[in-house]
Amino acid sequence: MLLEAHNIGLRHPNGHWLFRNLSISLRSGEIVGIRGPSGCGKTSFARILSGYEQPSEGVVLLDNSPLPKTNYHPVQLIYQHPEKAVNHRWKMSKILNEGWTPDDHLLTSLGIEREWLNRWPNELSGGELQRFCVARALGPKTKFLIADEMTTMLDAISQAQIWQSVLDIAQKRNLGILVVSHDDHLLKRVCSRVIEFHNISYK
Amino acid sequence: MNFLRIMTQKKSLIPKLNLRQRTLIAMIVSAIILLSVIFAGILLGDERIATNLENRNLAPSLDHPFGTDWLGRDMFTRTMKGLTLSIAVGLIAAAASSLIAVVLGILAATAGKIIDSIISWLVDLFLSVPHLVTLILIAFALGGGMKGVIIGLALTHWPSLCRVIRAEVMQLRSTEYVQISRKLGKKRWWIVTKHMIPHLIPQFFVGLILLFPHAILHEAAITFVGMGLSPHHPAIGIILSESMRYLSTGMWWLAFFPGLCLLIVVRSFDIIGENLRMLIDPHRAHE
Numbered sequence: 001m002l003l004e005a006h007n008i009g010l011r012h013p014n015g016h017w018l019f020r021n022l023s024i025s026l027r028s029g030e031i032v033g034i035r036g037p038s039g040c041g042k043t044s045f046a047r048i049l050s051g052y053e054q055p056s057e058g059v060v061l062l063d064n065s066p067l068p069k070t071n072y073h074p075v076q077l078i079y080q081h082p083e084k085a086v087n088h089r090w091k092m093s094k095i096l097n098e099g100w101t102p103d104d105h106l107l108t109s110l111g112i113e114r115e116w117l118n119r120w121p122n123e124l125s126g127g128e129l130q131r132f133c134v135a136r137a138l139g140p141k142t143k144f145l146i147a148d149e150m151t152t153m154l155d156a157i158s159q160a161q162i163w164q165s166v167l168d169i170a171q172k173r174n175l176g177i178l179v180v181s182h183d184d185h186l187l188k189r190v191c192s193r194v195i196e197f198h199n200i201s202y203k
Numbered sequence: 204m205n206f207l208r209i210m211t212q213k214k215s216l217i218p219k220l221n222l223r224q225r226t227l228i229a230m231i232v233s234a235i236i237l238l239s240v241i242f243a244g245i246l247l248g249d250e251r252i253a254t255n256l257e258n259r260n261l262a263p264s265l266d267h268p269f270g271t272d273w274l275g276r277d278m279f280t281r282t283m284k285g286l287t288l289s290i291a292v293g294l295i296a297a298a299a300s301s302l303i304a305v306v307l308g309i310l311a312a313t314a315g316k317i318i319d320s321i322i323s324w325l326v327d328l329f330l331s332v333p334h335l336v337t338l339i340l341i342a343f344a345l346g347g348g349m350k351g352v353i354i355g356l357a358l359t360h361w362p363s364l365c366r367v368i369r370a371e372v373m374q375l376r377s378t379e380y381v382q383i384s385r386k387l388g389k390k391r392w393w394i395v396t397k398h399m400i401p402h403l404i405p406q407f408f409v410g411l412i413l414l415f416p417h418a419i420l421h422e423a424a425i426t427f428v429g430m431g432l433s434p435h436h437p438a439i440g441i442i443l444s445e446s447m448r449y450l451s452t453g454m455w456w457l458a459f460f461p462g463l464c465l466l467i468v469v470r471s472f473d474i475i476g477e478n479l480r481m482l483i484d485p486h487r488a489h490e
Contacts, residue, residue: 072388085379099387
């Protein structure tokens with residue numbers, strides 16, 4: 001499958017363009033990194049690619065058709081702050097099974113322990129929560145994963161563990177991953193190619 | 204040294220309670236007051252408010268704590284029955300009103316721009332006219348009586364809670380977990396029932412209890428001016444308006460005790476509502 005963005009532009013309500021003419025294409029099985037300084041619009045671009053926001057101009061195509069508006073979205077975004085991405089009134093098992101029911105094998109590979117399932121979100125650490133968010137986004141209908149600073153908030157060990165299992169799963173299922181980060185070491189380590197955000201856009 | 208002595212003295216006089224314990228105690232005391240009023244209203248027999256011309260116009264005594272009126276009826280019993288009726292009317296009206304508020308608040312925040320502007324306009328409209336005026340209009344149009352008062356109260360007290368609920372739902376709608384839920388293929392109704400309504404329950408209950416005092420006071424007010432409950436109900440507004448005619452003859456207890464009791468009941472509801480709001484802050488769910 002092919003995820004393409006053509007000439008994406010995003011304008012603030014005050015008329016100022018955050019970025020324009022952004023084009024990128026991502027194939028299944030490919031792991032591409034996007035690097036850029038803070039505030040350059042990486043997160044907004046990630047949100048547009050995964051259908052959370054509409055661009056002011058340009059289109060995002062998945063296999064030459066526009067992104068679906070309803071039903072399970074094939075391009076899943078993983079947020080930077082896992083504690084904001086879970087409902088604090090739900091127990092972990094309910095959060096995990098919201099979109100699909102992950103099998104034991106996936107839970108083990110992401111390092112999710114069974115006893116965590118009966119806890120509330122505020123009884124887990126950020127790294128532990130992020131594992132749940134990753135597992136939740138890896139449903140069978142997921143074709144592409146946008147990791148927006150997915151492990152920036154975490155310590156080096158959790159970071160390595162999570163990436164290890166995500167890369168394994170991506171290889172097995174032939175997922176395409178877009179890694180948005182400002183961490184050069186991480187990008188060099190996991191991506192097959194890295195794009196400078198400023199090289200693909202101009203204002 | 205002086206300072207230290209003051210500190211130790213204080214400690215020995217009042218047992219140290221933290222804010223949470225004090226809040227709970229205030230709530231429990233208020234709840235006991237309200238419950239005893241309701242039980243008194245239900246348990247006291249009708250024979251005490253039967254006409255008894257031998258005991259006319261008695262000042263407060265041990266036998267008749269609130270005195271008796273010009274027909275020899277025991278004012279304590281009348282007051283308790285009146286308050287119980289007022290609480291019942293207030294309960295039905297406040298429950299209906301907060302239900303309207305929740306439904307309209309959720310609709311305003313989720314069902315699109317046009318419906319939002321219609322509901323916001325309605326909220327502004329109702330808030331711009333004094334409650335009592337709309338209430339009298341609606342109650343009068345419905346022919347007064349119990350039904351008119353309840354419908355009138357229900358239709359006039361929802362706007363402020365509706366605003367709170369609308370703002371809360373709008374905030375919830377923009378949270379990441381709700382947006383993720385939509386991308387996980389969940390339908391709008393599913394998200395409202397599973398993600399949003401659990402967050403609204405504390406707001407709903409606090410709003411409901413804080414509506415009580417308003418509803419009761421307004422019920423008493425429109426009954427007092429003669430647009431509310433019919434005179435054969437022992438309502439607190441009726442008692443107060445009747446006693447006005449006898450005040451100038453020196454029968455102060457006819458208005459004083461029922462008025463004071465109304466004040467205590469309203470204040471009790473207010474204390475419970477405010478303290479409940481402090482205890483169940485929706486932003487700290489499981490701590």
